[in-house]
Amino acid sequence: MDAIRTKELHKHFSGVAAIDGLSVAFEQGKVTGVVGPNGSGKTTLVNVLSGMLPPTAGVMVIGGEREMKGLRASDTAYHGITRTFQEVRLFEQMTVLDNILVVLTERSVWGSLFERHNAGHMKKVETVLTRVGLWEKRSQLAHNLSYGQRKLLEIARVLAMTHSDHIGQDASIFLFDEPFAGLFPEMIKVIVSVIKELKEAGKTVILIEHNMNLIRELCDHLIVMDSGKLLAEGKPDHVLAKREVIEAYLGE
Amino acid sequence: MPYLIHIAILFFIYAILGVGLNLIVGYAGLLSVTHAAFYGIGAYATAVALAHYGLGFFASVILGIVITAIVSLLAGMVLSKFKDDYYALASFGFNVIAFSIFLNWESVTKGPLGIPGIDRPSLFGFTFSANETFLALAVVLFGAVYALAHFIANSSFGRVLKAIREDEKALEVFGYKVAYFKLAIFVIGAAMASIAGSLFASYITYIDPSSFSLNESIFILAIVIMGGLGSLRGTLAGALFLILLPEILRFVGLPTDIAAQMRQIIYGAILVLLMLYRPKGFIGEYEVK
Numbered sequence A: 001m002d003a004i005r006t007k008e009l010h011k012h013f014s015g016v017a018a019i020d021g022l023s024v025a026f027e028q029g030k031v032t033g034v035v036g037p038n039g040s041g042k043t044t045l046v047n048v049l050s051g052m053l054p055p056t057a058g059v060m061v062i063g064g065e066r067e068m069k070g071l072r073a074s075d076t077a078y079h080g081i082t083r084t085f086q087e088v089r090l091f092e093q094m095t096v097l098d099n100i101l102v103v104l105t106e107r108s109v110w111g112s113l114f115e116r117h118n119a120g121h122m123k124k125v126e127t128v129l130t131r132v133g134l135w136e137k138r139s140q141l142a143h144n145l146s147y148g149q150r151k152l153l154e155i156a157r158v159l160a161m162t163h164s165d166h167i168g169q170d171a172s173i174f175l176f177d178e179p180f181a182g183l184f185p186e187m188i189k190v191i192v193s194v195i196k197e198l199k200e201a202g203k204t205v206i207l208i209e210h211n212m213n214l215i216r217e218l219c220d221h222l223i224v225m226d227s228g229k230l231l232a233e234g235k236p237d238h239v240l241a242k243r244e245v246i247e248a249y250l251g252e
Numbered sequence B: 001m002p003y004l005i006h007i008a009i010l011f012f013i014y015a016i017l018g019v020g021l022n023l024i025v026g027y028a029g030l031l032s033v034t035h036a037a038f039y040g041i042g043a044y045a046t047a048v049a050l051a052h053y054g055l056g057f058f059a060s061v062i063l064g065i066v067i068t069a070i071v072s073l074l075a076g077m078v079l080s081k082f083k084d085d086y087y088a089l090a091s092f093g094f095n096v097i098a099f100s101i102f103l104n105w106e107s108v109t110k111g112p113l114g115i116p117g118i119d120r121p122s123l124f125g126f127t128f129s130a131n132e133t134f135l136a137l138a139v140v141l142f143g144a145v146y147a148l149a150h151f152i153a154n155s156s157f158g159r160v161l162k163a164i165r166e167d168e169k170a171l172e173v174f175g176y177k178v179a180y181f182k183l184a185i186f187v188i189g190a191a192m193a194s195i196a197g198s199l200f201a202s203y204i205t206y207i208d209p210s211s212f213s214l215n216e217s218i219f220i221l222a223i224v225i226m227g228g229l230g231s232l233r234g235t236l237a238g239a240l241f242l243i244l245l246p247e248i249l250r251f252v253g254l255p256t257d258i259a260a261q262m263r264q265i266i267y268g269a270i271l272v273l274l275m276l277y278r279p280k281g282f283i284g285e286y287e288v289k
Helices: A042-049 A071-080 A095-103 A109-113 A118-132 A147-160 A187-199 A212-218 A234-241 A243-250 B003-028 B035-052 B057-079 B084-104 B131-153 B154-171 B178-204 B216-226 B232-249 B259-277
Strands: A002-013 A017-020 A025-027 A031-035 A057-063 A081-083 A173-177 A205-209 A221-226 A229-234
Touching: A002 A042, A002 A205, A002 A212, A017 A042, A017 A229, A017 B057, A025 A205, A031 A042, A031 A212, A031 B154, A042 A173, A042 A205, A057 A147, A071 A081, A071 B003, A071 B154, A095 A118, A095 A147, A109 A118, A109 A205, A109 B154, A109 B178, A118 A147, A118 A187, A147 A212, A147 B003, A147 B084, A187 A205, A187 A212, A205 A212, A205 B154, A212 A234, A221 A234, A229 A243, A234 A243, A243 B178, B003 B131, B003 B154, B003 B178, B003 B216, B003 B232, B035 B057, B057 B084, B131 B178, B131 B232, B154 B178, B216 B232, B216 B259, B232 B259
Parallel strands: A031 A205, A031 A221, A081 A173, A173 A205
Antiparallel strands: A002 A017, A002 A025, A002 A057, A221 A229
């Protein structure tokens, strides 16, 4: 079954098509890689799927539900979607701890007024922060973390979305927008193992990535975009051997 | 001594104003410059209710809160269309509108003449007419407001406000309808200002529109920034400092013919220097970007 499918999706920015009639499917429980040259529309696709940008035209279908003309960002979590950002977006002047707690607590205005975080919340925070090696840093401001630690905190934040009691459902679709960019090998290892665990748990992962070795290691399926269109898709090894893909990437 | 009590009462009134505004600006990151409008609504509600309708002070406080809540809800809904500096500018516009209503709605507010002869509060036959007892009342109301602000700041709601301040777009992706949170805190902060207004009206026993101008909003914002955005204790320090500084400058022995102007200049210079060397305010954790 498809976790998310788009049909004839378009996203135009003042007349320029960033996504141009894209129809793709992301299979449930699989890791699907999205590659393509800079400006091919990968991040725009993630932004549309996570409700941060409204599509200009076309529809998306989540988990076989009815067709939708885009989603509001605040609704995506209720469809099981969560994401990281290419340019890390943390709650900078809050502690590492609060960055995680905020995705674990009450979503309603009234409920949150009368809620304080408790041992149960802390247990979950410890689990996800330990997973990425940031539990020791919990009292620091996110702002003061190193570049790599910031990327890991974003990973911990989406992991916390699998433990949220207030969303009605755990996150099941993970959009990772270049999670490995600029990281040291040890940090890459951590994120690789997180993605493998998510897959084993039956979660759907959509991974934007430039490193072809990581793509081969992690992805079950690969989508190649160029100028907002689908250029090729299929098994990673097969797709990456295609002539038009090599040309699009190397510009030959 | 009466002078010190007067200063103390002013301090608690401005501390209430500052605490409410800090929830809006320091926690939620909404750069509101219209707090004096809600302060004024509270003051006029008390003045009119006491002078014309014979309502008690405490009933007038409730009336002020209700009117302020409605007005701030509507204002907040319009302001939610804006961000950052545009938010500041639009909120500034609200203060100008409120001020001109106070000034021109003469049948209710008596316009520039103001409303004199406002009674001091009374409760079960006891009247807070002496400044000492009024101070006690101010302390109690301040304590209630501070306790509420503290409760909010330490709840999950308070954490959500900070996350809104940091990156509301990113927060939405995690399932928050941020507009409701922003409206809620705007209304709560405004209602606190209304309480301060009621206190002010019945303390001074005379109000006119000049107390609720844009300048006053900027002064309250200065208290919040000076004390430290996102720090309630900081706001107390800010209020203490900005209330005391002009008073202290009275006693520095400047030549009488230039004293008033010099005080203004020294006052302004100290504010500029403080912001240069302590951009986070006295106890702030967060710096305006």
